[in-house]
């Protein structure tokens with residue numbers, strides 16, 4: 001999964017989009033955190049990256065707010081679906097561990113559940129890459145699963161792939177942010193919605209690059 005993060009999602013992209021692309025809109029807390037990020041970035045304007053955008057879940061909100069959005073995902077199939085849903089947005093197939101974007105070039109980066117396959121040991125490198133692209137004073141929003149053991153799904157949606165969801169520790173993420181020159185603004189942890197089948201709590205971390 002780590003060497004080719006998009007390959008498994010190419011196989012389940014249609015099923016994933018049908019199941020998850022609208023789920024955000026039924027989750028007021030998650031939505032509110034995304035709206036805070038939009039408000040913070042929108043004050044200044046500039047390009048916003050949705051890294052690991054999948055079928056364009058968070059991208060929909062960023063686009064509605066008229067932000068200048070670039071969506072990036074390692075899965076070409078996810079990008080195909082995102083382009084169908086949001087034809088006016090600049091979507092690109094790419095690996096967020098190494099993006100061809102200049103230093104200090106984007107006003108905001110949103111990673112909406114896209115670190116779920118990044119090994120904890122690789123987090124500092126990925127976060128340093130996000131920090132490199134952010135403008136001084138730019139904002140980063142990370143949404144990820146937390147406070148639960150990792151989860152391996154064999155044959156999700158009945159498809160012949162295995163996906164392991166890595167749950168990250170907010171302290172570890174905060175340390176990586178600090179080392180990359182990003183100051184943590186706020187950490188929100190929403191308790192898992194057991195009725196909806198969530199098996200982990202949900203963390204939303206907002207951080208800002210030093211000015």
Ligand SMILES: C[S@@+](CC[C@H](N)C(=O)[O-])C[C@H]1O[C@@H](n2cnc3c(N)ncnc32)[C@H](O)[C@@H]1O
Nearest residue numbers: 005009052053054057073074075095096112114
């Ligand atoms: C759980 S899905 C989340 C998708 C979307 N953000 C959402 O909330 O529905 C994880 C996504 O991250 C993408 N991804 C994982 N690692 C990546 C990487 N290194 N570079 C680019 N995309 C990556 C996967 O291809 C997948 O589409």
